[in-house]
Each structure stands twice: as structure tokens, then as C-alpha cells.
Amino acid sequence: MPQTKSEIPQLTGYTCTLCRQHYPYLEEMLTCPQCGETGILDIDYDYDLIGRSLNRDSLRRDQDRSMWRYKALLPLEDRDYSDFLRIGWTPLYRSLRLVDELGIKGLYLKDDGLNPTASLKDRASGVAVAKALELGYDTISCSSTGNAASSCAGNAARAGLKTVIFVPERAPQGKLAQMLIFGARVVSVLGDYRETFNLSKAAIAKYGWYNRNAGINPVMAEGKKTVSLEIAEQLDFQPTDWVAVSVGDGCTIGGVYLGFRDLYQLGMIDRIPRILGIQSTGCSPFVDAARDGAHLKPSPENTLADSISVGVPRNPVKALRAVSASGGAWIAVPDQAILEAMRDMGAKEGVFGEPAGVTSYAGVRQAVAQGVIQRHETVTCICSGSGLKDVANALKAAGNPIRSRPDLEELERTGLFA
Secondary structure (H helix, E strand, C coil): CCCCECCCCCEEEEEECCCCCEECCECCCCECCCCHHHCEEEEEECHHHHHCCCCHHHHHHCCCCCHHHHHHHCCCCCCCCCCCCCCCCCCEEECCCHHHHHCCCEEEEEEHHHCCCCECHHHHHHHHHHHHHHCCCCEEEEECCCHHHHHHHHHHHHHCCEEEEEEECCCCHHHHHHHHHCCCEEEEECCCHHHHHHHHHHHHHHHCCEECCCCCCHHHHHHHCHHHHHHHHHCCCCCCCEEEEECCCCHHHHHHHHHHHHHHHCCCCCCCCEEEEEEECCECHHHHHHHHCCCCCCCCCCCCCHHHCCCCCCCHHHHHHHHHHHCCEEEEECHHHHHHHHHHHHHHHCCCECHHHHHHHHHHHHHHHCCCCCCCCEEEEEECEEHHHCHHHHHHHHCCCCCCCCCHHHHHHCCCCC
16 A cells, blocks of 8 residues: 655545545555556545636736646646646647538647657656656656657656656557657567556566556546646637547546546536547447447457557546546547548648547547537547657558659659649
């Protein structure tokens, strides 16, 4: 049992998402003592206390254009975070062309690929690194399909922490390069994500590293929720009707809901947007469970969207709650639709997302076609990672360049100007 008690005033404790048991806040508590590893914890806040210093007016005056402007809503000590990587406050673009193709009232694109290591996962890793420093660790570790690992390595490098990263052997080269450049000790596991997670779990327990695994560490979703806080603030606290997000282990979508719930509890927004969770048909345990009205079952990991290729999600309760509590929906799209979305977002809006990042838009397109999203509604798509993370699939989506010798007549014969 963890021994370190919290002296963070805005925290009131934990609540288990399964048994609903409440616990006092202890810094290193990961899961419910009664329910075990499946007992994922919520972190509870004193909204009355937070509301005395955090409100619309205080945010308008705040010149810190990073996620640390929301530190009153994070499970961290009140300290100066200016030496950390500048995470957050990524652009929220109003769609100029795709919105007309969809035929809906409004569409926004939240480009989180512009975070320091080029993914939304920096939000969780920044909080993880801050917590590891608070607790005196010198090494932080996680398992990941790629983005969480590279973000962990980059943020840890900035803070002077060592990292040990476990990735399945299919992790894209771009993400592996990031981890290694950031000085991580990288273990490429000859197996799938489930086997990778289990090896990391055993190693973390044996060697005593700080556990950044987003599926079980409750502070990870707290970092990810800052994307919702930004979306709401960037829309003058009038969020769109829907917010669409791709889903792997469930931590990101769980965090998206938590951010909007925090703002609603503080009276800063008057409604929580409906959340659309999107997976690939090649790996869709949440969508399958919602369709069949059954419990989650292990799913094959057969999608090119590696960041959401998670056959055994580690954070199912928060993910399912995000959709059910917001009145949202689940949807699955084929990989071909993901590649089309990758090309269309780039060519028509100038946003270059990796496959998992643009899965949100592929899902919105299908949801509109099926009548799940109505024509009079507005939508925000979270693009969770940069397309430079996975150049091989970007080239699949975009096609090949025109080839020509340095001769104008030959160039004209290629049909370039047809």
C-alpha cells in the first residue's frame, strides 16, 4: 500500500470506478485495493476551492499559453512549470472546406500533433514527469504502441529523468527514432501490445520505476483532460455539440470527458458535449461491446492505426462512461477510410495527422452519413498525433510523386497540367 500522503489542497481523494469506494488521496496509489488492477480510480477535486481562483476571468488574464494554465485542476503541487516542455494550447482550426463536404453546421480541428513530441500524449507525460519529480524518482517507465513512449522519453529528458520504454515490435520507425534520440532505453517486445504491457508491468514492479502506464495510473487521464479545457476555452466556453476522438486503451477519451465534466462542475460551461468514440474495424473492442450490449472481449490488433491498436483496453470504465454519460456514440471505420481521412485533412485543411489522429474525422464522416450526427450540429475532431510519426502510411494515403527527367516536354507529357 502506498505510504505518501498528499498535501495538495485541491484534491479530496479517489473513487473507484467499479465499487465506488472512496479513498484518501495517496500520491502513489494506482488502482483500488479491493478491486485490483481493474479498479481504475477517479481523482476527486474540491471544486468550491478551485473555483475561488480558477474561472473565466482568471483564464483571460493568464499569459501562460500552455496546459499548465490549468494546474489548479491537476493532481500536482503548485509550482513553476516554465522549465518543462511547452505542452498544450495547440491550434483549434475552424474547417474551411471539409465542413461543406460533410454538410453540417460547423467543424473544428484540434491539432494536437503540434505538441512538443508531436502527439496529445505529451499532456499525460508532462503530468507523469511532474509527479515522478515530486515523488523523488529518477526513472520513469511505460509500455506503449508508440506515442506515449516517445512523449514520455522527451518530457523525461527535459526534466533529467531516465526512461525505460517497452514497445511492441510493430512500433513505427518514426516513433522509435524519437524515443532513442531522447535517450530512452527501448525494449522492442517480440509480441503484441498485451504482452508488451505485461512485461512492462513486471519490470516496473521489480525495479521500482515510476509507472507512467496510462491504462492504470489515474494521473494520466488528468493530463489528457487539458485538451478539453483548451477546446472549451478556445470556443469561448461554448463547446461544439459533439467532440470526436479515436480510442485505443480508453485513457484519452476518458480524459476528454473528465475535462468537460470539470468545467461543468465549475459552472464554466452549461453542458457537456456528446462524445463520439471511434475505432478501426480491425481493432474495435469498445465498438463491438457497445453493438452487442456485452462486456469487452479481447480483439485482434489488425489496423494500420498503431496508436489505437489495443486489443485489451486497460481503461474501459472511463472510456465507456465518457460516451454513455455524455449521450454520445461509438463507431468503427475501416482502415481505407482512415487513409482517405488522412489525405483529405491534409489536402483540404492543411492538417497532417497520423492514422490514429485522423480516425476521429473518418468517424465523423461516417456518423454524419448514418445520421448519428445531424446536419444542424457542430463537431470538434481531435487530431491526436502528427503524420510525420508514420510516413509509410502517409505515403499510402497520398500516393507517389510524378517522375520526370529534367526536360519540360517530358514534364508536359506526364499530364501534370491536364
